[in-house]
Each structure stands twice: as C-alpha cells, then as structure tokens.
Amino acid sequence: MPGRNIDEWIDRYLSVSFLVMKRGAALVKGSLCEEMTHDQYYLLRYIRRRGACTSTELAAMFGVNKSAVTAMTNRLVDKGWLRRDRDKNDRRVIVLSLTEQGEAWIAEMDRSVYRLVEEVIARFPEEEIETFIRTYERLARVLQEVEEAK
Amino acid sequence: MPGRNIDEWIDRYLSVSFLVMKRGAALVKGSLCEEMTHDQYYLLRYIRRRGACTSTELAAMFGVNKSAVTAMTNRLVDKGWLRRDRDKNDRRVIVLSLTEQGEAWIAEMDRSVYRLVEEVIARFPEEEIETFIRTYERLARVLQEVEEAK
DNA sequence: ACTAATAGTTCAACAGTTGAATAAAATGGA
DNA sequence: TCCATTTTATTCAACTGTTGAACTATTAGT
Numbered sequence: 094m095p096g097r098n099i100d101e102w103i104d105r106y107l108s109v110s111f112l113v114m115k116r117g118a119a120l121v122k123g124s125l126c127e128e129m130t131h132d133q134y135y136l137l138r139y140i141r142r143r144g145a146c147t148s149t150e151l152a153a154m155f156g157v158n159k160s161a162v163t164a165m166t167n168r169l170v171d172k173g174w175l176r177r178d179r180d181k182n183d184r185r186v187i188v189l190s191l192t193e194q195g196e197a198w199i200a201e202m203d204r205s206v207y208r209l210v211e212e213v214i215a216r217f218p219e220e221e222i223e224t225f226i227r228t229y230e231r232l233a234r235v236l237q238e239v240e241e242a243k
Numbered sequence: 244m245p246g247r248n249i250d251e252w253i254d255r256y257l258s259v260s261f262l263v264m265k266r267g268a269a270l271v272k273g274s275l276c277e278e279m280t281h282d283q284y285y286l287l288r289y290i291r292r293r294g295a296c297t298s299t300e301l302a303a304m305f306g307v308n309k310s311a312v313t314a315m316t317n318r319l320v321d322k323g324w325l326r327r328d329r330d331k332n333d334r335r336v337i338v339l340s341l342t343e344q345g346e347a348w349i350a351e352m353d354r355s356v357y358r359l360v361e362e363v364i365a366r367f368p369e370e371e372i373e374t375f376i377r378t379y380e381r382l383a384r385v386l387q388e389v390e391e392a393k
Numbered sequence: 394a395c396t397a398a399t400a401g402t403t404c405a406a407c408a409g410t411t412g413a414a415t416a417a418a419a420t421g422g423a
Numbered sequence: 424t425c426c427a428t429t430t431t432a433t434t435c436a437a438c439t440g441t442t443g444a445a446c447t448a449t450t451a452g453t
Contacts, residue, residue, distance in 0.1 A: 098369075099361060099364065099365075100357065102364060102372055102373070102376060103357050103360045103361060103364065105376050105380065106360060106364070106376055106379070107285070107288065107356070107360065108288070108289070108292065109376065109379045109380050109382075109383050110267065110379070111285040111288075111289070112304070112305075112383045112386075113379065113382055113383050113386060114264050115304075115305040115306050115307070116305070116306050116383065116386040116387060116390060117260065117386060118306070119305075119306025119307065119390065120306070120386060120389065120390060123393070130407095130408065130409090132408075132409070133408090135257070135261040138257065138258070138261075139258070139261070142258065147431080147432090148431080148432065148433095149430085149431065149432080154262070154265075155262075155265040155266070155269075156265050156266045156268070156269025156270070157265070157269065157409085157410070157411090158410065158411055158412075159431080159432065159433085160410080160411070160412080160413095160432090160433075160434080160435090161409065161410050161411075162432090163432070163433055163434085164408080164409070164410080165408085165409070165410095167433095168408075183418080183419070183430095183431085184417080184418060184419085184431095185417065185418045185419065185430065185431040185432070186418095186430095186431065186432085187431080187432065187433095206257070207250065207253050209389075210253045210256060210257065211249060211253060212389060213382070213385055213386065213389055214249065214252055214253065214256070215249075216385050217378070217381070217385075219248075221378055222252055223252070224374060224375075224378070225374075225375060225378040225379070225382075226252060226255050226256055226259065228367070228371055228374070228375040229256070229259045229260070229263065229375070230255065230259050231367070232259075232263055232363070232367075232375075233259050233262045233263050233266065235363055235366050235367075236262075236263060236266040236267060236270060236363065237266060239270065239359075239362060239363055240266060240269065240270060243273070280438095280439065280440090282439075282440070283439090297400075297401090298400080298401065298402095299399085299400060299401080307440085307441070307442090308441065308442055308443075309400080309401065309402085310401090310402075310403080310404090310441080310442070310443080310444095311440065311441050311442075312401095313401070313402055313403085314439080314440070314441080315439085315440070315441095317402095318439080333399095333400085333449075333450070334400095334448080334449060334450085335399065335400040335401070335448065335449045335450065336399095336400060336401085336449095337400075337401065337402095
C-alpha cells in the first residue's frame with residue numbers, strides 16, 4: 094500500500110507546516126520591535142543577502158504579485174530602510190537596496206531573532222538539525238521547480 | 244567553534260523557512276477555488292481533525308489574538324462552512340464545528356491540494372520524507388514549549 | 394454576594410494581497 | 424525606421440488577516 098503511506102505523509106505535512114508557520118511567525122514577531130513586521134524583517138534579510146534587486150525578482154521569488162511588492166517596499170522606503178534607484182541602462186527598472194539605516198535596523202533585529210532561534214535549535218541533536226535544514230533547502234528548490242513547471 | 248556552526252544554521256533556517264512559507268502558500272492557493280483562501284483551508288482542516296473547538300483554543304494553537312479568530316470564523320460562518328453553537332454547560336463558550344457543506348468543500352479542496360503535495364513529495368526518497376516530517380513535528384512541539392515558557 | 398477571571402465580540406487601524414488599469418521604456422520584426 | 428508587442432513598475436479599490444483596547448456576558452472564588 095504505497096498510496097496509503099503517501100496520503101499519510103501529505104496529511105501530516107499539511108498539518109504541521111501550518112502550525113509551524115503560525116507559531117513561528119508569532120514567536121519571531123515577539124522578538125521584533127514594534128516598527129518592524131514579520132514580513133518586513135524577512136524581506137529586508139533577503140535583500141541584504143541578495144544585494145540590490147528589482148520588484149519583479151522579489152515577486153517571482155516569493156510568489157506574489159508585483160503590486161504587493163510595491164506596497165511593501167513603499168512602507169520600507171517611508172521608514173528609511175530601503176532605497177529606490179533607477180537603473181541607468183534600462184530606465185524601466187527600479188533597483189532596490191538597503192539604506193545604512195536599514196542595515197543597522199536589520200542587524201539589531203537579527204540579534205534578538207537569533208537568540209530566539211538558537212533557543213529552539215538547541216533542543217535538537219546537531220545531526221538532526223543539519224539533516225532537516227538540508228531537506229528544507231531542497232524543498233525550497235523543488236517548490237520553485239514545481240511552480241515554474243505550471 | 245560551535246557558535247559559528249549554530250549561527251550558520253540559524254541563518255539558513257530563517258532564509259529557507261520564509262521562502263518555503265511564501266512559495267508553498269502561493270502553490271496551495273493556486274490549487275484552491277476562488278472562494279477559499281489559504282488560511283481558511285488550513286483552519287477548516289484543523290477543525291475537521293480536531294473536532295469541535297473554541298476560539299480561545301484556536302487562538303492559542305495558532306498564536307493569534309482571539310479577535311483574529313472571530314473575524315476569520317465570521318467569514319466561514321457567512322459562507323456556510325462553519326457553525327457556532329453555545330455550550331450548554333458554560334454559556335460563555337461558543338463551540339465551532341464544520342457544517343456538512345464545510346465538510347464537502349474541504350474534501351473537495353483536499354483532492355487538488357493532495358495532488359499538488361504528492362507531486363512535490365514524490366521528488367524525495369521515502370526515508371528522507373519520513374525523517375523530515377518527524378523533525379518538523381518535533382519542531383512544532385518545541386515551538387509550543389518555547390512559546391509557553393514566555 | 395461581590396469581586397476576579399474567563400469567553401467571546403466589536404471596532405478602528407494597519408499590513409499584505411489580488412487583479413485590473415495605467416504609464417513609461419525597451420525590443421523586435423516588417 | 425516605425426509600430427506593435429513586451430517588459431517594468433505603479434496606482435487603485437477591494438478584500439483577508441491581524442492587533443489592541445473597550446465592551447458584554449457568564450462563571451468561579453472567596
């Protein structure tokens with residue numbers, strides 16, 4: 094009965110992924126300052142790691158509409174954490190990058206979020222952590238492939 | 244250098260969890276009908292599995308305010324998928340449960356979402372799936388413990 | 394009996410999202 | 424070169440999900 098096993102995995106995955114998403118978001122939000130939301134923290138983190146990028150790229154990366162990115166980046170620009178610059182070579186393109194203030198805020202938030210995640214991670218054996226994260230990263234790639242195939 | 248290793252895990256975990264959350268949500272939403280949102284699907288699934296429950300329980304489970312649950316359940320009751328009943332023994336309590344229509348809709352949505360998740364899961368070796376889900380479930384429990392300890 | 398605590402709702406305000414309409418700039422084939 | 428098409432980003436109205444404070448109704452603890 095291979096189908097039986099797979100359906101059980103699907104059910105367990107769907108149930109647990111929603112739980113972890115919600116509980117994780119609540120915990121992370123509790124570690125952030127009032128001025129920064131959960132989604133803003135992750136978006137700024139992504140831009141810091143990725144370097145300057147465009148709204149089209151962000152929309153594709155996170156599977157949202159470009160207008161959603163415009164709305165989010167508007168708030169981040171208003172707060173002085175993000176900068177918009179026109180691309181010299183292609184004047185349609187707006188390049189997004191962190192401001193110095195943005196770098197400072199995200200570094201500050203990182204400190205408390207890292208403490209939180211460390212507290213969670215510390216409860217797992219090292220090998221289990223490494224194995225889990227590796228599969229998680231593989232899952233992220235597979236989700237992108239599946240999305241592109243549609 | 245144990246600290247070095249942990250910081251790397253934390254960084255990788257934060258990055259990949261946001262990616263999977265966003266991309267996964269986009270894919271699941273694409274498998275649902277227009278009438279049902281991503282969060283509504285998961286909430287109805289939880290109530291089906293859990294059986295009748297209260298808004299206080301849902302709020303604690305998902306780490307949100309009770310008023311958020313009221314707002315969500317209002318929309319689900321309006322759609323005829325969820326029912327509110329006063330508890331006979333404690334008249335402060337409102338018991339939430341699926342209607343027959345709710346059961347039918349969620350079963351219908353399950354069919355397409357299961358197809359999607361199966362497509363994703365099929366790309367992993369069986370042992371990796373089982374190992375991953377087991378750690379994921381353990382993570383959900385740890386997040387609850389950490390939250391309760393605050 | 395009276396104060397505390399508990400369960401749930403309401404409300405205003407906000408963040409995030411969609412989808413359609415728009416503007417501006419680049420591309421590419423005739 | 425010209426013009427249609429594509430690409431990039433924004434605006435707008437409408438919606439979902441969320442918070443936090445204020446509120447109602449009920450129960451629990453002395």
